[in-house]
Amino acid sequence: MPSYKAPVGEVLFLLHDVFDISRYASLPGFADATPDVVEAILNEAAKLCEQTLQPLNQTGDRAGCVRDKNGDVRTPEGFKSAYKAFIDGGWVGLAADPEFGGQGLPYTLAAIVNEFASSANMSLAMYPGLSQGLLAALLTHGSQAQKELYAPKLISGAWSGTMNLTEPHCGTDLGLLKTRAVPNADGSYALFGQKIFISAGEHDLTENIIHLVLARIEGAPAGVKGISLFIAPKFLIGPDGSIGARNKLACGSIEHKMGIHGNSTCVMNYDGATAWLVGEPHRGLNAMFVMMNEARLGVALQGLAQSEVAYQNAAAYAKERLQGRSMAGPKFPEKPADPIIVHPDVRRNLLEIRAFNEAARALVLWTSLRSDVAHRSGDAAALEGAADTLGLLTPVLKGVLTDMGFENTVKAQQVLGGHGYIAEWGMEQFVRDARIAMIYEGANGIQALDLVGRKLAKDGGRAIIAFFAEIKAFIKDNEADAEMAPYLSGLKQGVDHLEQATMWFMQNARAKPENAGAGSYDYMRLFGLVALGFMWAQIARAALAKRAGAEDQADVMNAKLLTGKFFMDHMMPETGAHLARITAGAHDLMALPAEAF
Amino acid sequence: MPSYKAPVGEVLFLLHDVFDISRYASLPGFADATPDVVEAILNEAAKLCEQTLQPLNQTGDRAGCVRDKNGDVRTPEGFKSAYKAFIDGGWVGLAADPEFGGQGLPYTLAAIVNEFASSANMSLAMYPGLSQGLLAALLTHGSQAQKELYAPKLISGAWSGTMNLTEPHCGTDLGLLKTRAVPNADGSYALFGQKIFISAGEHDLTENIIHLVLARIEGAPAGVKGISLFIAPKFLIGPDGSIGARNKLACGSIEHKMGIHGNSTCVMNYDGATAWLVGEPHRGLNAMFVMMNEARLGVALQGLAQSEVAYQNAAAYAKERLQGRSMAGPKFPEKPADPIIVHPDVRRNLLEIRAFNEAARALVLWTSLRSDVAHRSGDAAALEGAADTLGLLTPVLKGVLTDMGFENTVKAQQVLGGHGYIAEWGMEQFVRDARIAMIYEGANGIQALDLVGRKLAKDGGRAIIAFFAEIKAFIKDNEADAEMAPYLSGLKQGVDHLEQATMWFMQNARAKPENAGAGSYDYMRLFGLVALGFMWAQIARAALAKRAGAEDQADVMNAKLLTGKFFMDHMMPETGAHLARITAGAHDLMALPAEAF
Known part of the structure; x- marks a missing residue:
């Protein structure tokens, strides 16, 4: 039976040490989110997800939903009371407008709760989750009467x-x-x-x-x-x-x-x-995009969420399952075999997942904070800049977090060998559940086209120019620090590849738009790696500072620094292959006549 | 409802034009396999697989197997008569020893039939398929009495x-x-x-x-x-x-x-x-390896088989589904939208699958021919060389064909968008079925260790040295041909990366075996790309020759040449990323203490 523990400590480190949310205190709702309040909220959410939602994940998968002949649908046993617990806790309206009964807390916090809930029980979390997109569209485009009629009930979760x-x-x-x-x-x-x-x-x-x-x-x-x-x-x-x-x-x-x-x-x-x-x-299309963008971030979170819970269960198995001996000599000679965590290839699988999870969570929070600024700031320039980044990153998060999240559930399943294929162990459900996130709310190929065809060129490329400038400023600010070198060199290489790819589109896609279409998917994945790499560089800086300041944090911070190093050495090199494919252009793809397929 | 058409023409081109099986006529069983006989056999197998096995694939998935309280197991409806049709056709014993009732035809032919059957209905094909490994072990290690008692019944399929x-x-x-x-x-x-x-x-x-x-x-x-x-x-x-x-x-x-x-x-x-x-x-372990090696090639075939049937259904959908317009302007202005095959990213998905399928099939046949030589040749040197290649390639085929085969079923599923997630369309079954092939008969991580830890170093590296020499001789023989240049340059780059990786292991794995373990998976995948690239170079040569000789073959041969070019430009660049990860070594993987996972 799979289990789940919400990564509360991990989130607190990101919020306080990496992104310092105290900087946002002037935004509406942020002043209420003091460190104590945030920690209390996360612990409550964790408890609900671990104790109420997660135990229904496997049983819900087996039972499924049943439609009777009248068209009524019965959800799996236990979903009704779990949903009630979720709405009774006020979780649907955590970040919603107080005018309609919401708590007005940062959207960033709601995103975190959404990750926890989706790890615990993705199917169940979708019921309240889907209300969010509708609410966003309604509050942006609906009449005051419509807002008053529907919003309070949606925010309470009654509807x-x-x-x-x-x-x-x-x-x-x-x-x-x-x-x-x-x-x-x-x-x-x-x-x-x-x-x-x-x-x-x-x-x-x-x-x-x-x-x-x-x-x-x-x-x-x-x-x-x-x-x-x-x-x-x-x-x-x-x-x-x-x-x-x-x-x-x-x-x-x-x-x-x-x-x-x-x-x-x-x-x-x-x-x-x-x-x-x-x-x-x-x-209607304008209004739809409001709800789609909201929903796309929610779906990105599902990719991370399934990757996280799959990791936790694969890591637990790898530490318990005894099979074979370490290549460096037996680690537990008194046992019949060593736990499989001693094998480098088992670690590779786990580290690839983990190096994604930690950076993806950072990226979600970083983007969510931009969303909060974009929706709440009174400073027009700050608002514009945040909205730019949010728009640019939304297809990247949706496409890359769900792609890599799914791939990670497959890797985690592999760690369990034959047991990974058996329903009882729960790993195969993570794979099946994660798979949908690559498809719905715009299949990932569409995300890539949105990124390359729309977001890159928007406002004269203002968003991507700012994105590059932000990363370069970070590199410049930190390159005097020798301890940061392993993180900056990989990031630099990635940014360089992303700039070359961007430039290649500028030079080759105007005359032949299919060159953009042909390279769009690789560009999205390349962009994702650079964004994740940028997160790792920021995490590394915070971890170095924290390790220097508190000896009792050394183990946890060292783990982060090693995982980030793994990301740079083992995952970032993929950017070169993406660049090669992008610059290979559209010819190879378009030359074959349709009937030859 | 998914459909399947066995790629008979494709196989005939590989057997005759690319590998010229007439060269093997002196081997037992090959003289009987005249071109007419081979074609007739393949057409019969195709008919059985398309008309009898495939229609039971979805229904079998839904019904599953049922065990009653006595421990008896009922297979899905229709399996019994389909199995009977399979054994009545003599397919179990196609390549088996005539002494025990087999037909003694080339193993290569049996491998092809196995691919067809696994595409049509993997679950059903496994019942006779599993007898093959047992037969191999029995005929190698059993007593004469045991062989006589069991082999005829296993070969007939009665047991x-x-x-x-x-x-x-x-x-x-x-x-x-x-x-x-x-x-x-x-x-x-x-x-x-x-x-x-x-x-x-x-x-x-x-x-x-x-x-x-x-x-x-x-x-x-x-x-x-x-x-x-x-x-x-x-x-x-x-x-x-x-x-x-x-x-x-x-x-x-x-x-x-x-x-x-x-x-x-x-x-x-x-x-x-x-x-x-x-x-x-x-x-027992020795005997077990006989059956495992046999079974591993069978599992490799399952990866290809699921990739092939998934491709066929995704391509058919892409040519029919109308959605959006070509970036180069409407292709079918009279229709409400263009078929999605006009979109570069849809083609990318399909071409990645197809460029794998055609080369993987070639690799299976190339390896199977070595297996035939290794088991039947009277020439000791030829036998040794073939056995070397077979041993070296078996983990590569098992690991890479099942990994990429699975990934391809996911890509094919993606082409169908939301419909890909719905059971009715059959695509999600290909994903679920293909997934097991990465796990059983030695999880793919174990294949990678077998390759790096055992096969590379065996007999002083004789097998890998011969493999490199064979590819280089091919390159040398063909580099005067300007039309071959696009295929040779990619292959050269790949071989160069594989040689560097091999050298790196020689220099770094003796002192620290974990360096080999850490890079083993990337090495296996890198090896697979080079092997597939070598197949594409051979296919290209044959296609160029055939195109020059027969005008009516131009379309089919051009499609091959374009698909091979796509492989070199879009898929071969991955070898550089693999090399980078291999040479990053074990440190990043091993430094994290087990309890930190």
């Missing part, structure tokens, strides 16, 4: 939310979508159409489910410029907020899928469902 | 075989095994113990199941030098070959696992089962 984008014939290319919105006399609309892959589309955890739905108002222009966003509750709501009649929408079936069996992935049928426009007509 | 190595507390480290063999008065033994992860351990397909079991004769030395090999049939066999009483062995349970649900993975309990020694006492 949950969904996002209805995909249709059978279109996912990425939403311009093709067919769901129709017919105006009613009272200003509402009637929705007709079918949506697929709707996570948490129907379930028994909340008294109402609020669907955000992309649809085309009759007579609207074709393509993406004719798409509008609608809100359609499962049960209609009286002006006083009371639950009314069942709306004309229903779950038509549940998908049988590879993993996240505890979350109901629904086909949703809209048969004249009453819905209300959110924002302006034909401007 | 099937299993390999019983793993126990709950030991897999890789067989020196720890506890199963006891107590001598009976009549020269037989009574086996006591529990074996786990026994593929096809119990089922309803054959009238008897023959178990090869590693056990320790009472009083035997500890460790691997006290292990003996036994044969224990499910039903005892009369001297006339008749089926007798039930032996004291049974399936205790079926494992619930990630994939290959159609194959019964059993816990086998030996409660005094009557068994007979195979070969000499305490020399």
Whole structure:
């Protein structure tokens, strides 16, 4: 049976020692997040995730969600009370707007709680998680009346939310979508159409489910410029907020899928469902991007979360399982064999995962802090800079953290040998669950295109220029420190490769856009390695300082310094291969005629 | 619903144009394998796999194997008649010794049929597949009486075989095994113990199941030098070959696992089962390696097989699914969108898979031909050279073909976006099924250690020296040909990296063996890329020749030349990153104390 322990100490080190969140005290909500409060919150979240959510992860996977003939969906046993514990703790509204009942704490803290919950039980964590994207879109684009009607219930968790984008014939290319919105006399609309892959589309955890739905108002222009966003509750709501009649929408079936069996992935049928426009007509795509960006960071966290819990279980196994002897001579001659942690290749697997996990967590927090600045700062320049970084990094986090997170669950599974393939041990579930994160909220190939095709060139490349400048300033500030040399040299090499790749696109993608498309995936992965490397350099600096200041921290800080060194020596060299593939260009990819595939 | 078409034309091109099997006509069995016979055999195998095995792949996955309370196991519906069709076609004994009823055809042909069958239905193909390893051990180490008793029935497929190595507390480290063999008065033994992860351990397909079991004769030395090999049939066999009483062995349970649900993975309990020694006492490990090596090539094939069928289904989807527009302008303006095959990143995924598949198939055939020479040649020097290559390449094929094969199923799944995650489409089954091949018959980390720790240094490095010499001779023979330049330059670079890595081990692993362990996995993957690159160079040469000779072959040969070029430009650069990691050495891996993980 797998287990999970939330990495609270790790997070506190990142928040205080690496990123010094006290610097953000002037932002709304941050003053309340004193070190004591933060630690108390994290410990509470850890307790809930470890004791309530995690024990339902395997049983939820086995039981799955069950739809009855009326279209009602029953979640796995125990999910209902666990969800109640989650909302009773106020976790849905941790960072939400106090105007609507939220606690207004930093988004950064909510991101951490999201990681813990997703490690403990990804399927269960998705139910409240999906409300976040909906809330973001609603609070940005909804009317005041809509906000007042829906936000408090979503923030309390009494209701949950969904996002209805995909249709059978279109996912990425939403311009093709067919769901129709017919105006009613009272200003509402009637929705007709079918949506697929709707996570948490129907379930028994909340008294109402609020669907955000992309649809085309009759007579609207074709393509993406004719798409509008609608809100359609499962049960209609009286002006006083009371639950009314069942709306004309229903779950038509549940998908049988590879993993996240505890979350109901629904086909949703809209048969004249009453819905209300959110924002302006034909401007639904803008509103959708608000919720998508929010959701993409959430999905990035799932990649890290599965990698973390898989690591913990693989490391525990490697320290217990006796098999073979150390190449350097028996380490435990009194035992029948040494634990497999003595074998270099077992350590390689574990270190690759760990060197990712620690830096990925740092990257999530670093980006989340930018998100907090971008959404809360009163300083226009700071806000713009933070929004730039957030926009640039969002596809990188989504694409790279879910790719590497999945790969890491596979490595962790491998550490257990045959036992890794057996359901009882839980490792194969991490692999199956992690796999979806590379696909939904924009498949990772789409993230790469968003990065290269949109984010790089935006505002004359302002975001990427600032990103390079920030890393270079860090290198310059620290290059006098001999102890920092192992971390800076790898980072320098990576940045150099990323700059060369960026330059290559500038020179070769204008005349032939397929050169950008062909190299986009490698560019995203290269970017991810550089971003993770930058995190390791910052972690190393903080660890060196902390080790110098406190002898009792030496072991923990040395472990970080060694893991960071491993990252630079063993993982950063991949940037050269990415660069080679990018500069190989599109010809090899495009020359083969379609029918030859 | 996924589909499968066996790549018969592809195989014929490899056999005749690339490797010219007519050169081997003097080997036993090869004279019978005329081009017409080979083509007829492949077409028959293709028909069986496409029409009989493949339609049961998804249904078998869903139904799984069911054990009743008596320990009997029911395979999925249809498996019994499909197995019967397989054995009625004589496929189990295709390459087996005619003395015991086999057809004596080249092993190379059997390997091809194995690929087809594993693509069509990996779980089902494993039942006859497992008999092969047992047969190899029996024919090498068994007594004449044992051969006569068991081999004909195994070769006809009337009985099937299993390999019983793993126990709950030991897999890789067989020196720890506890199963006891107590001598009976009549020269037989009574086996006591529990074996786990026994593929096809119990089922309803054959009238008897023959178990090869590693056990320790009472009083035997500890460790691997006290292990003996036994044969224990499910039903005892009369001297006339008749089926007798039930032996004291049974399936205790079926494992619930990630994939290959159609194959019964059993816990086998030996409660005094009557068994007979195979070969000499305490020399079981030798006999085991015979069956393991055989089985490892079979598992390598599974990696290729899943990659191939996943490619076919992803490519078909990419040519049909309409989504978005080509970056170079709409290709099908009359359609609502272009098929996704126009997008460079979709092509990247497909080409990475295909560039592997074609070269991996070549590598399997190239190695299988060496196996045929090693087992059948009358020329001692040729036999030695072939056995060297076979020994050197076996861990590379097992490790790299299953690693990359699995990675390819993930890429193919990604091409389908959300549909890739849904069971109905079948892609996620390929991922789940392919995953086991990286684990069983020696986890891939063990393959890497076998390569670096045993195969490299064997006989003064004779095998690796010959391997380098063969590639260099090829390069030299072809470097005057300008059309070969794109293929030779990538290969040269790869070989250079592999030589540097080999040299680095020679200089750094003697004093510190952990340097070899730390770099072993990267070395195996680097070796695999070079071997695949060598295959691409040979394919390119054959394709250039064929294109020059026959205009109607131009399209097919151009596709090969382009795919090979893609391999050199996009996949070969990885060798540099592998070399960097190898030469980074063991320090970063070993410095962290075990308790810090």
